[in-house]
Amino acid sequence: MAAFIIGGLDAAGWLLIYAGTFFSQSDPATKGLDNFAGLAVTVVFLLTGVPALALAWRNRAPRLALALSLGFPTGFVLLFAVAVAAFA
Structure with missing residues (x-):
């Protein structure tokens, strides 16, 4: 159940x-960066x-579903940290 709730929050995020x-x-000069960031987050999702949502929906592998559902926020934070470090 937790994986389904977190997966739903992942989808909303x-x-x-x-x-x-x-x-x-945004500025046309940075529009490409915005699109790339959106694409990267979409791939992570x-x-x-x-x-995670598919596993939670079918009640299969609850630990894996929970791990995958926690993977999206973790991946997003890592992508954000890399972007901040690259442009700092």
Whole structure:
């Protein structure tokens, strides 16, 4: 049950980030970076959040589902830290 709840929060977080990056009215010079960030977060969600939700929905491998659902926020934080370090 926890994996399903966290997976739902992952999906909501991904949707907010997706909308913020792909539909932002940012400067045209940085629009490519916004799109790349949105694509990177989408890939992380597809690799962690979607399988976690599928496993939780089918009540299969609850530990793996929980680990995968926690993988999205972890991956997002790591991507953000790399971006901050790269542009600092």
